[in-house]
Amino acid sequence: MRITVGKGSCGIAAGALEIFELLKSGASEKQLDCPVTATGCVGMCYLEPIVNIIEDDGFVRTYVKVNAEAAGEILKSAAGEQNRAEEYAIADEDAAGLKSQSRVALKNCGIINPESIDEYLAQDGYAAARKCIGEMTPERVIEEVKISGIGGRGGAGFPTWFKWNAARASAGEKKYVICNADEGDPGAFMDRALIEGDPHAVIEGMLIAAYAIGSDEGVVYVRAEYPLAIERLEKAIGQAKERGFLGKNIFGGGFSFNLRIKAGAGAFVCGEETALIASLEGERGMPRLKPPFPAQKGFWGKPSNINNVETYANIPWIMRNGGAAFSAMGTESSKGTKVFALTGKIAKGGLVEAPMGGSIREVIFGVGGGIKDGKAFKAVQMGGPSGGCIPAELSDTLIDYRALAETGAIMGSGGMVVMDETTCMVDMARFFLDFTCRESCGKCVHCRIGTRRMLEIMERICDGKGADGDIEQLTGLADEIKNGALCALGQTAPNPVLTTLRYFKNEYEDHIYRKKCTAHACKALLSYEIDAERCTGCTLCARKCPADAISGERKLPHKIDMNKCIKCGKCAEVCRFDAVAID
Amino acid sequence: MECKCQTEMIPKFADAAIDISPLLPVLEAYSGVQGSLITVLQKAQELYGYLPADLLAYIARRLGVAPAKVMGVVSFYTQFRTKPAGKHLILICQGTACHVNGSAEIERAVREYLGVEEGEISKDGLFSYNNVACLGCCSLSPVMMIGDKTYGALTGKSVAKILKEIEKEEAE
Ligand SMILES: Cc1cc2nc3c(=O)[nH]c(=O)nc-3n(C[C@H](O)[C@H](O)[C@H](O)COP(=O)(O)O)c2cc1C
Ligand code: FES
Numbered sequence: 017m018r019i020t021v022g023k024g025s026c027g028i029a030a031g032a033l034e035i036f037e038l039l040k041s042g043a044s045e046k047q048l049d050c051p052v053t054a055t056g057c058v059g060m061c062y063l064e065p066i067v068n069i070i071e072d073d074g075f076v077r078t079y080v081k082v083n084a085e086a087a088g089e090i091l092k093s094a095a096g097e098q099n100r101a102e103e104y105a106i107a108d109e110d111a112a113g114l115k116s117q118s119r120v121a122l123k124n125c126g127i128i129n130p131e132s133i134d135e136y137l138a139q140d141g142y143a144a145a146r147k148c149i150g151e152m153t154p155e156r157v158i159e160e161v162k163i164s165g166i167g168g169r170g171g172a173g174f175p176t177w178f179k180w181n182a183a184r185a186s187a188g189e190k191k192y193v194i195c196n197a198d199e200g201d202p203g204a205f206m207d208r209a210l211i212e213g214d215p216h217a218v219i220e221g222m223l224i225a226a227y228a229i230g231s232d233e234g235v236v237y238v239r240a241e242y243p244l245a246i247e248r249l250e251k252a253i254g255q256a257k258e259r260g261f262l263g264k265n266i267f268g269g270g271f272s273f274n275l276r277i278k279a280g281a282g283a284f285v286c287g288e289e290t291a292l293i294a295s296l297e298g299e300r301g302m303p304r305l306k307p308p309f310p311a312q313k314g315f316w317g318k319p320s321n322i323n324n325v326e327t328y329a330n331i332p333w334i335m336r337n338g339g340a341a342f343s344a345m346g347t348e349s350s351k352g353t354k355v356f357a358l359t360g361k362i363a364k365g366g367l368v369e370a371p372m373g374g375s376i377r378e379v380i381f382g383v384g385g386g387i388k389d390g391k392a393f394k395a396v397q398m399g400g401p402s403g404g405c406i407p408a409e410l411s412d413t414l415i416d417y418r419a420l421a422e423t424g425a426i427m428g429s430g431g432m433v434v435m436d437e438t439t440c441m442v443d444m445a446r447f448f449l450d451f452t453c454r455e456s457c458g459k460c461v462h463c464r465i466g467t468r469r470m471l472e473i474m475e476r477i478c479d480g481k482g483a484d485g486d487i488e489q490l491t492g493l494a495d496e497i498k499n500g501a502l503c504a505l506g507q508t509a510p511n512p513v514l515t516t517l518r519y520f521k522n523e524y525e526d527h528i529y530r531k532k533c534t535a536h537a538c539k540a541l542l543s544y545e546i547d548a549e550r551c552t553g554c555t556l557c558a559r560k561c562p563a564d565a566i567s568g569e570r571k572l573p574h575k576i577d578m579n580k581c582i583k584c585g586k587c588a589e590v591c592r593f594d595a596v597a598i599d
Numbered sequence: 600m601e602c603k604c605q606t607e608m609i610p611k612f613a614d615a616a617i618d619i620s621p622l623l624p625v626l627e628a629y630s631g632v633q634g635s636l637i638t639v640l641q642k643a644q645e646l647y648g649y650l651p652a653d654l655l656a657y658i659a660r661r662l663g664v665a666p667a668k669v670m671g672v673v674s675f676y677t678q679f680r681t682k683p684a685g686k687h688l689i690l691i692c693q694g695t696a697c698h699v700n701g702s703a704e705i706e707r708a709v710r711e712y713l714g715v716e717e718g719e720i721s722k723d724g725l726f727s728y729n730n731v732a733c734l735g736c737c738s739l740s741p742v743m744m745i746g747d748k749t750y751g752a753l754t755g756k757s758v759a760k761i762l763k764e765i766e767k768e769e770a771e
Contacts, residue, residue, distance in 0.1 A: 061738030202694030
């Protein structure tokens with residue numbers, strides 16, 4: 017028997033370290049013959065900390081939202097003593113949600129100990145690399161990737177085999193394999209979970225890519241905000257070196273490959289491949305025009321293959337099971353499975369892996385459990401700052417590169433931020449523009465100044481100072497930026513505004529012409545009023561108001577002076593009688 | 600106009616109260632390595648907590664790159680600070696998921712508790728805070744990070760409690 021504790025960043029934030037220590041010391045106190053080990057994130061972040069008891073015959077009991085008391089009961093259960101651990105057992109529905117997923121990239125996440133290469137090996141780890149390097153020509157490897165139909169998981173879905181082939185065909189002895197783990201889309205964390213939960217899968221994928229294109233050196237560019245991912249990856253690289261999966265003469269076939277990590281320094285644009293290369297070279301991370309593509313002229317001017325973390329993590333599975341098994345899942349234009357990060361106003365936030373071609377509704381209302389607190393589903397944001405908001409009416413849209421692009425959003429890297437009736441779509445568009453405007457590297461005028469001009473208009477609208485003609489000006493600027501910007505950051509920056517204009521124009525009009533924010537999110541547009549019927553004159557709001565804007569006698573209805581009110585919402589927050597009406 | 604940074608910044612460095620000895624092995628290790636500027640700056644910031652101008656000038660000279668280029672890189676990446684941070688640096692996530700779940704409130708709570716704006720150090724020197732784009736724990740939003748520790752599902756109240764707790768530990 018053994019006990020595992022989910023120790024991904026999300027689990028740790030929920031208190032997994034303390035639980036881990038409790039279980040460990042408890043097990044030795046009880047003299048249980050039961051190792052306590054860590055696993056990565058299994059994806060059910062809303063249930064963390066998660067603990068498994070795994071019997072020798074493979075039977076698994078899962079406990080969720082484990083606190084100190086639960087840890088005690090779990091230990092008793094492991095020791096065969098009377099216990100109440102059942103109270104913390106995972107609900108059937110949640111267990112079924114996990115079972116219903118098709119796991120390729122996430123296959124080992126939450127199952128194996130990411131810090132143990134032996135556990136990875138026990139799951140057929142490095143068997144795919146052994147097969148490729150030992151039995152297949154590089155051309156055959158690329159052919160198999162082509163059969164799988166996998167497209168890049170970093171956002172664009174560009175066919176992976178094509179890039180590998182181009183890098184292979186490029187002239188030159190020295191070539192590089194680069195892994196893009198910059199994961200800049202705010203609201204997405206698939207790559208973090210993959211590296212934290214199964215780092216060897218990424219290494220093995222890169223190793224296979226290196227063999228296919230003929231490279232002996234690789235770099236993983238990890239964003240600085242992911243210290244745990246860097247730590248686990250470092251450990252994994254060390255273990256792979258020790259076992260001879262990295263280094264010289266791998267599997268005795270004369271093929272050599274070395275891998276190192278480069279920590280990013282915080283710049284969204286560095287996720288763009290040419291900017292990433294500039295950053296690797298120690299420069300400001302500014303994109304350049306393509307072509308030449310990195311496959312022709314990349315890191316230090318040498319042919320380089322850049323793929324996303326999830327793309328690499330799929331490769332070992334594809335090589336073990338064959339490309340055809342992968343392409344059997346998904347749709348005509350999008351093969352295989354995709355990992356999604358479900359966040360925002362979702363009931364069951366976390367990671368989900370599903371075959372391409374399911375509907376948005378299935379993901380959000382199936383595994384995602386619907387909207388938090390029984391509110392109404394309004395929209396889902398996909399593709400981050402480059403993507404768009406898909407409205408609830410379109411929730412039958414299939415998750416497929418082409419179908420999503422038709423809505424004006426994009427698949428992106430797999431972040432799905434769910435929004436409910438309390439989210440203001442105009443504010444969301446402003447939020448993304450604020451982000452891209454800040455993250456614009458400043459190289460081209462359209463992006464640097466164009467996004468700033470758009471942002472100014474959006475800020476005005478949210479501030480209640482919107483004017484007739486603003487919408488036309490926004491679309492005009494959007495058009496110019498899309499056509500004129502140098503890289504995809506700028507070219508796609510207007511998308512959040514354009515999609516919200518397309519589906520939620522009424523909200524823009526409410527803001528501009530009626531000076532109202534129906535979602536009650538834009539502070540400047542709110543007004544507060546005390547309902548004299550409900551107010552009991554308890555004076556609490558008057559005491560809490562930071563602007564001294566509320567007056568009234570004790571036990572008599574109070575009043576808000578709108579000239580003094582700073583619209584902080586404190587009165588509504590503290591009122592126990594629901595007497596403060598917000599409009 | 601002649602470039603003054605070499606003549607004006609480096610002598611000033613001699614007076615500065617910075618002990619460069621911990622950085623020397625780093626510079627030693629990377630001085631010949633192409634493209635290592637960002638790595639050196641990261642290590643320097645780890646050692647000193649921030650990157651004072653004099654130190655940057657020194658690094659530029661040792662690596663043989665123009666001080667302007669060093670400054671260019673430092674100002675480009677959000678990780679680099681040219682001003683000191685509080686003993687505990689708070690990173691408040693303003694990513695999409697956290698924004699939707701009320702990160703603005705979290706920032707307000709932190710700002711009110713500390714009585715300082717973003718990037719400034721609290722009176723007791725214990726804290727400063729910065730807004731960041733996403734900490735990758737979006738399913739627990741709103742999220743903040745203090746040191747290596749991530750705190751999720753925050754509310755204005757829980758933020759104050761967490762900060763108070765750290766103050767208490769510091770007082771002991
Ligand atoms: C502004 C911008 C940001 C990007 N950020 C990322 C990122 O964080 N991670 C990523 O894998 N790809 C990102 N990309 C896409 C990369 O440029 C590149 O296409 C990708 O890494 C290729 O890998 P793939 O083919 O496996 O998807 C970004 C692109 C742009 C324009
Ligand atoms: S959006 Fe806040 S952690 Fe990702």
